[in-house]
Amino acid sequence: MRRRRLKIKPLREKHGEDTMDVRSKGFATHTTVETSLNKLLDKIEVKDEKEVVVLLDAVNRVLAEDIVSERNVPHFNRAAMDGYAVRAEDTFGASPDSPLLLKVTDKIEIGEKRQARIEKGEAVRIATGAAMPEGSNAVVMIEYTIRLNDMVEIYRAVTPAENVSLTGEDVKIGEKILEKGTILQPQDIGMLAALGRTSVEVFKKPVVAVLSTGDELVNPEKRPESGEIVDVNRFSVISALKLLGCDVIDCGICRDDKQKIEEKVIKELKNADMLIVSGGTSVGERDLLPEIIKKLGEIVVHGVAIKPGMPVALAVVSSKPVILLPGFPVAALVAFYNFVPPILEKMLNACIWQKYYVKARASKRIPSREGIRTFTRVIIKKTVEGYIAEPIRTSGSGILSSMVKAHGFAIIPEDSEGVEEGDEIDVLILRSMGCFHA
Amino acid sequence: MRRRRLKIKPLREKHGEDTMDVRSKGFATHTTVETSLNKLLDKIEVKDEKEVVVLLDAVNRVLAEDIVSERNVPHFNRAAMDGYAVRAEDTFGASPDSPLLLKVTDKIEIGEKRQARIEKGEAVRIATGAAMPEGSNAVVMIEYTIRLNDMVEIYRAVTPAENVSLTGEDVKIGEKILEKGTILQPQDIGMLAALGRTSVEVFKKPVVAVLSTGDELVNPEKRPESGEIVDVNRFSVISALKLLGCDVIDCGICRDDKQKIEEKVIKELKNADMLIVSGGTSVGERDLLPEIIKKLGEIVVHGVAIKPGMPVALAVVSSKPVILLPGFPVAALVAFYNFVPPILEKMLNACIWQKYYVKARASKRIPSREGIRTFTRVIIKKTVEGYIAEPIRTSGSGILSSMVKAHGFAIIPEDSEGVEEGDEIDVLILRSMGCFHA
Numbered sequence: 052m053r054r055r056r057l058k059i060k061p062l063r064e065k066h067g068e069d070t071m072d073v074r075s076k077g078f079a080t081h082t083t084v085e086t087s088l089n090k091l092l093d094k095i096e097v098k099d100e101k102e103v104v105v106l107l108d109a110v111n112r113v114l115a116e117d118i119v120s121e122r123n124v125p126h127f128n129r130a131a132m133d134g135y136a137v138r139a140e141d142t143f144g145a146s147p148d149s150p151l152l153l154k155v156t157d158k159i160e161i162g163e164k165r166q167a168r169i170e171k172g173e174a175v176r177i178a179t180g181a182a183m184p185e186g187s188n189a190v191v192m193i194e195y196t197i198r199l200n201d202m203v204e205i206y207r208a209v210t211p212a213e214n215v216s217l218t219g220e221d222v223k224i225g226e227k228i229l230e231k232g233t234i235l236q237p238q239d240i241g242m243l244a245a246l247g248r249t250s251v252e253v254f255k256k257p258v259v260a261v262l263s264t265g266d267e268l269v270n271p272e273k274r275p276e277s278g279e280i281v282d283v284n285r286f287s288v289i290s291a292l293k294l295l296g297c298d299v300i301d302c303g304i305c306r307d308d309k310q311k312i313e314e315k316v317i318k319e320l321k322n323a324d325m326l327i328v329s330g331g332t333s334v335g336e337r338d339l340l341p342e343i344i345k346k347l348g349e350i351v352v353h354g355v356a357i358k359p360g361m362p363v364a365l366a367v368v369s370s371k372p373v374i375l376l377p378g379f380p381v382a383a384l385v386a387f388y389n390f391v392p393p394i395l396e397k398m399l400n401a402c403i404w405q406k407y408y409v410k411a412r413a414s415k416r417i418p419s420r421e422g423i424r425t426f427t428r429v430i431i432k433k434t435v436e437g438y439i440a441e442p443i444r445t446s447g448s449g450i451l452s453s454m455v456k457a458h459g460f461a462i463i464p465e466d467s468e469g470v471e472e473g474d475e476i477d478v479l480i481l482r483s484m485g486c487f488h489a
Numbered sequence: 490m491r492r493r494r495l496k497i498k499p500l501r502e503k504h505g506e507d508t509m510d511v512r513s514k515g516f517a518t519h520t521t522v523e524t525s526l527n528k529l530l531d532k533i534e535v536k537d538e539k540e541v542v543v544l545l546d547a548v549n550r551v552l553a554e555d556i557v558s559e560r561n562v563p564h565f566n567r568a569a570m571d572g573y574a575v576r577a578e579d580t581f582g583a584s585p586d587s588p589l590l591l592k593v594t595d596k597i598e599i600g601e602k603r604q605a606r607i608e609k610g611e612a613v614r615i616a617t618g619a620a621m622p623e624g625s626n627a628v629v630m631i632e633y634t635i636r637l638n639d640m641v642e643i644y645r646a647v648t649p650a651e652n653v654s655l656t657g658e659d660v661k662i663g664e665k666i667l668e669k670g671t672i673l674q675p676q677d678i679g680m681l682a683a684l685g686r687t688s689v690e691v692f693k694k695p696v697v698a699v700l701s702t703g704d705e706l707v708n709p710e711k712r713p714e715s716g717e718i719v720d721v722n723r724f725s726v727i728s729a730l731k732l733l734g735c736d737v738i739d740c741g742i743c744r745d746d747k748q749k750i751e752e753k754v755i756k757e758l759k760n761a762d763m764l765i766v767s768g769g770t771s772v773g774e775r776d777l778l779p780e781i782i783k784k785l786g787e788i789v790v791h792g793v794a795i796k797p798g799m800p801v802a803l804a805v806v807s808s809k810p811v812i813l814l815p816g817f818p819v820a821a822l823v824a825f826y827n828f829v830p831p832i833l834e835k836m837l838n839a840c841i842w843q844k845y846y847v848k849a850r851a852s853k854r855i856p857s858r859e860g861i862r863t864f865t866r867v868i869i870k871k872t873v874e875g876y877i878a879e880p881i882r883t884s885g886s887g888i889l890s891s892m893v894k895a896h897g898f899a900i901i902p903e904d905s906e907g908v909e910e911g912d913e914i915d916v917l918i919l920r921s922m923g924c925f926h927a
Contacts, residue, residue, distance in 0.1 A: 110732060245721045301545065455666060
């Protein structure tokens with residue numbers, strides 16, 4: 052078949068009368084995903100804008116400062132057990148058979164600010180978490196004592212610091228406890244509270260503008276007439292960006308009008324850190340975007356060795372990334388997941404996308420072309436022998452329902468001509484399945 | 490050692506003078522995690538409150554309606570390729586060696602609403618995505634044609650429906666495309682747009698009230714004096730709840746005052762679906778919570794065979810779950826992750842927590858007690874032979890920094906007395922590490 056096409060193509064060029072839209076075709080070469088991404092990432096700068104947020108708004112944000120503790124945690128010696136605060140040396144020799152007797156001089160509850168103290172031969176009744184009295188250095192657990200009015204029998208010797216949380220045991224003054232670039236998790240927020248922080252400096256969320264282009268597109272509120280298509284990509288792409296923690300500018304739909312699209316691109320890039328445009332990315336007459344972007348900036352890659360998603364273009368305008376996604380909804384999302392998260396991560400200098408892969412065995416042969424990274428929609432089934440990935444029958448990258456039904460994409464790498472039934476493949480999970488056991 | 494404690498305990502009870510706080514001790518029995526959870530879940534009802542949100546706010550929300558399509562997608566026969574719309578039967582016999590000639594009567598762009606039509610022996614130039622003319626049933630790809638003024642040479646036969654996206658090919662009228670209980674992902678939001686939805690019914694987010702109790706607790710803005718402790722758990726727990734998609738009521742800190750705590754519990758449970766209290770959950774005098782909760786409702790389990798986190802109590806007040814977390818920050822989070830997400834999932838009848846486990850080999854022996862599910866903080870290292878889990882040296886469940894440094898918890902199950910170096914263990918990941926490859 053390929054031979055025939057070669058035979059026919061020159062004829063067509065000679066006639067040269069046909070100037071209509073030729074989507075997904077006509078690319079001289081396809082750059083690999085890796086090369087494409089690296090070429091673009093080389094041109095993207097780390098975004099260094101910071102903002103201060105209150106602690107309870109900081110979870111999952113990217114820390115923009117190193118956190119060095121200005122205090123000890125705990126900041127006083129605390130009893131780690133209920134019992135009696137003692138001088139450890141006063142208990143030496145105590146045992147169940149020969150208890151020692153100490154005088155109980157005080158009782159310290161948790162939260163009491165008063166500084167108690169003990170002398171030789173004395174003990175102070177103490178609650179877990181309470182401040183150790185001055186002069187004491189260990190706690191005898193309540194289980195190893197018997198109280199007799201103002202005296203206490205000690206049935207077990209303790210060593211210095213036994214059952215005591217020492218000052219700075221958790222965090223010491225001057226210790227670097229969290230690093231710039233950390234995605235703040237609940238335990239980090241707790242730690243920041245412990246360190247006395249009520250707010251924290253984080254990197255600003257990337258602002259991403261999302262635009263759809265195409266004379267055929269209508270918004271979902273309009274019942275589409277024959278020839279019209281509801282704009283799907285803007286909705287899925289904005290949702291995906293929200294999951295990645297971005298602020299999103301919804302730029303709506305723009306007709307296939309060169310002037311209007313150009314104005315829109317210039318305007319939106321003033322406010323956004325990145326622009327994602329869907330539709331109009333191929334090489335035919337109606338695919339205006341590449342031409343407009345070439346005029347305003349630089350197209351770094353156009354046509355990637357990825358399926359679906361081949362017509363994707365990666366560009367830079369005013370030092371900001373501009374991603375031209377193909378119009379077909381599955382192709383758009385495949386291109387999105389391959390390029391957008393790594394760009395955001397470069398901007399934030401942090402790992403914001405928890406990619407979730409499982410290894411699974413193909414339930415049947417999955418064909419792919421050598422040199423192309425292929426993303427096949429699959430359903431994952433759990434069996435006693437591990438995961439099985441079952442490709443979804445679909446007629447192309449326009450079939451969004453196949454992606455709604457799928458659990459993820461099986462990824463067939465470039466060096467393969469497909470996998471056979473039973474072969475192990477990597478599946479990128481794009482739908483919560485509860486608990487995956489790696 | 491256990492023998493000695495048994496010997497001493499009765500004595501202590503006989504004297505009966507000691508009524509101070511005895512934390513983490515004094516539980517007659519510990520219920521297993523699984524039994525505890527099941528006992529509580531049995532008493533929790535699915536929360537059936539719904540709300541309508543606009544489509545772009547619906548990602549990651551739990552769908553509260555079955556989505557049955559009221560339209561076909563696509564809703565007209567669309568050209569799937571650039572080329573010529575034809576009657577397939579007119580191309581039969583066409584080949585590179587013997588092309589057939591058809592008359593070009595029209596040209597249809599994408600987005601054109603006008604309904605073209607063709608007769609026998611005619612072809613219409615058509616763009617990908619454009620509406621097929623009436624009377625046509627296939628597209629000959631542009632590569633297999635040569636245009637000659639108002640005629641086109643066809644070099645390849647097509648079969649009916651070839652290169653056409655048929656009406657309803659993606660979604661058919663009446664098809665159930667998304668089920669109640671689905672966590673809406675970007676592809677689902679795109680699908681809802683395609684179906685003409687501008688809003689969608691989702692389950693309301695669970696509202697969780699979070700209260701800390703303890704005379705020793707202060708807020709982070711106050712520099713703690715000796716004996717005072719910054720309230721850490723409220724901050725980590727609220728942050729974790731936000732990651733789980735909850736609405737949170739921050740109830741602040743309550744002193745150890747029975748009357749005040751009781752009033753607070755009653756008040757907050759009026760507005761919340763669940764109450765989480767940290768501190769004051771053990772069995773000593775100052776642990777007021779169990780007593781208060783017993784008066785207001787039912788304590789289902791108090792004392793779970795889990796380490797850290799043993800003193801956790803699971804209760805129900807006014808048919809709403811009340812979780813009493815231990816005061817130590819690591820214990821609080823371990824208890825939280827074991828019980829709170831499953832409760833939320835029961836309430837929402839959906840799987841909201843994407844638990845993330847990896848299998849790793851223990852870098853050294855990790856001890857644990859048989860019958861207790863043990864959570865050991867570990868750092869994960871990636872090696873060519875897989876993941877290695879390295880336990881973090883720590884002196885107890887009060888050491889929050891150990892959890893800040895950890896990547897997750899190695900889980901030592903109840904039927905084990907610890908694992909040896911090199912043994913395979915499950916690690917629950919609690920910090921984004923970028924890409925985990927299962």
